[in-house]
Amino acid sequence: MGQVLGRLQGKQWRQKQVRKISDKVFDRIKSESGTVNLTFEDLYIAILLVYNDINKNLPGPHFDPPSKERVREMITDCDLNLDGEIDHEEFVKFMQQLTAETLIAVSQGLIVSLVVAPTVAMATKRATEGVPGVGKVVQRLPNSVYASLVTIAVVFIQQSIQESD
Numbered sequence: 001m002g003q004v005l006g007r008l009q010g011k012q013w014r015q016k017q018v019r020k021i022s023d024k025v026f027d028r029i030k031s032e033s034g035t036v037n038l039t040f041e042d043l044y045i046a047i048l049l050v051y052n053d054i055n056k057n058l059p060g061p062h063f064d065p066p067s068k069e070r071v072r073e074m075i076t077d078c079d080l081n082l083d084g085e086i087d088h089e090e091f092v093k094f095m096q097q098l099t100a101e102t103l104i105a106v107s108q109g110l111i112v113s114l115v116v117a118p119t120v121a122m123a124t125k126r127a128t129e130g131v132p133g134v135g136k137v138v139q140r141l142p143n144s145v146y147a148s149l150v151t152i153a154v155v156f157i158q159q160s161i162q163e164s165d
Contacts, residue, residue: 015096018050022095025049026088037085043094044071050095066098074098121150 029038029046038046051065066074078086078094086094125146129135138146 018096018099019092021050021053022092023088025053026091037083037087038091039085040072040075043075043086043091044068046091047071047095047098050099054099117151117154118147120154121147124150 025046026038028049029042030036033039033042035042047065051063055063074094074097075086078090078097080090081087122143125138125141125143128138131138141149
């Protein structure tokens with residue numbers, strides 16, 4: 001539970017995770033290309049790798065990386081020394097800016113799944129206990145099992161809604 005609460009701490013946790021992923025990817029691209037900074041093509045490959053890591057390591061739906069056009073628009077904001085290439089710190093800033101919306105959506109999904117769903121589950125359990133036929137079954141289920149079932153249902157509903165968008 002402590003790890004879950006740590007993940008919900010917000011901006012600092014997200015920045016730390018993006019920094020860790022960005023450092024790893026930047027070093028990988030730098031060693032493969034043999035250059036100190038990233039060209040536009042190297043940058044786009046690095047973005048794809050970062051999004052791949054985010055999709056593998058964070059719960060919830062997978063997020064699509066930005067288009068090349070979107071990256072071209074954003075690169076001017078992050079290329080602080082205006083040399084047409086992205087150095088390590090510029091890359092980290094770029095990735096934090098680019099992934100901010102993605103990680104906020106993940107955090108909101110976690111909050112709904114971990115806080116709202118169990119609360120709704122307990123409210124619906126109390127409400128259905130008096131319903132003939134269903135009430136007896138609901139009463140026999142332990143609260144933890146019932147809350148888990150409803151939470152799993154909410155996660156599946158969230159995934160199906162996001163897949164249909």
